[in-house]
Amino acid sequence: MVKECQIIAGNFELAGRASSELKRFLKTQSHMPKSFISRVCSASYEAEINIVIHAVGGFMTYEAKDHEVKLYFYDDGPGIADIKQAMQRGYSTASPIAHMNGFGAGMGLDNIRRLSDQMIIESSPRGTRLTLIFKVGVKDE
Amino acid sequence: MKLTDLLSLCQTTAYTKELFEEKDIKFAFCSDLMSDALVIMNSVKDKKILEKTLLITGLATQQSIRTAEMLDVGVVLLVRGKIPSEKVIQLAYESNIQLYSTDLTMFNTSGMLYQLGIKGVKYDIQW
Numbered sequence: 001m002v003k004e005c006q007i008i009a010g011n012f013e014l015a016g017r018a019s020s021e022l023k024r025f026l027k028t029q030s031h032m033p034k035s036f037i038s039r040v041c042s043a044s045y046e047a048e049i050n051i052v053i054h055a056v057g058g059f060m061t062y063e064a065k066d067h068e069v070k071l072y073f074y075d076d077g078p079g080i081a082d083i084k085q086a087m088q089r090g091y092s093t094a095s096p097i098a099h100m101n102g103f104g105a106g107m108g109l110d111n112i113r114r115l116s117d118q119m120i121i122e123s124s125p126r127g128t129r130l131t132l133i134f135k136v137g138v139k140d141e
Numbered sequence: 142m143k144l145t146d147l148l149s150l151c152q153t154t155a156y157t158k159e160l161f162e163e164k165d166i167k168f169a170f171c172s173d174l175m176s177d178a179l180v181i182m183n184s185v186k187d188k189k190i191l192e193k194t195l196l197i198t199g200l201a202t203q204q205s206i207r208t209a210e211m212l213d214v215g216v217v218l219l220v221r222g223k224i225p226s227e228k229v230i231q232l233a234y235e236s237n238i239q240l241y242s243t244d245l246t247m248f249n250t251s252g253m254l255y256q257l258g259i260k261g262v263k264y265d266i267q268w
Contacts, residue, residue, distance in 0.1 A: 013228060016207030020236070023211065034188045034213065041211045042179040049204075102200040102208070107176035114180060141186065 007051045007058045009077070012101045015052040018060045019045040022071075029064055036140040040069050043115035046108045047130055051075045053098045055127070067136040072129065080123040087113065142166050142257055144216065144239075147195070150257075151250055153218065153241040156230045160239050164193065164215065169254055170262040171197035171220075171247050175208040182212045184264045194262055197250055201225045201242075203232050210236040220247045 003025070005018035023041040026032055044060070051058040055077030063070045080086045087109050094104030113119050118133035144164040148155070155161065168190055172178045178196065185191060196214050198205045201223035209217050217233070219225065219242040225233070233240040243250060255261070 013203055039183055042183050045211050101202050102175035102204045105174050111176055111180040
């Protein structure tokens with residue numbers, strides 16, 4: 001089952017809404033450990049914040065099957081010019097409004113990489129697609 | 142430490158009175174950067190620890206509530222006299238997060254709680 005949530009760029013009041021919805025859904029999956037759900041949703045929240053900060057708009061879709069969750073984030077932002085550089089802790093192009101909201105310190109992408117089991121970024125000047133795969137495993141023991 | 146005792150010690154203002162639930166607080170984490178809260182608190186393997194954890198922050202926006210929600214931390218304490226907006230309070234109610242505020246600074250709040258035996262959440266695993 002695939003579900004879709006809209007993410008509105010620049011709107012910090014609603015930022016995190018998609019990840020909240022994901023969390024509520026995953027809580028209904030009784031076979032998934034709490035630590036796994038928390039890991040998935042924290043990564044999702046960071047990715048959602050990235051779209052709020054950098055993109056013009058976007059959406060997330062999520063898919064849960066057995067002991068695996070797949071998240072796809074699509075946005076029509078400016079794209080990431082240098083993915084390797086963007087992955088470095090501390091590198092940030094975020095605006096002061098992101099800092100006022102407790103984000104934008106250049107930790108997001110690296111945190112997502114740490115929290116997920118597989119991370120794929122495809123980016124062009126027309127937008128970015130981020131795929132995250134989570135499997136219940138050693139990170140949740 | 143009982144949440145009630147902690148709240149009276151820090152002379153807090155309660156913003157979600159109807160949500161009050163007594164808790165045994167044993168751990169705390171403080172940060173204004175939610176990315177750090179997300180990744181460090183996520184490294185805690187035993188999620189029962191986070192149920193006994195207090196998030197101390199100077200960030201009075203929706204993001205501190207969302208962060209607590211993602212981590213299953215039930216209590217947020219705003220420091221330096223931060224006053225949350227109505228929308229933030231409403232989100233705290235929706236997310237079932239107890240929200241308080243104190244005039245104390247982050248350092249003084251943390252120091253006082255540390256002296257009373259509250260432990261800091263730290264990296265539980267090495268990446």
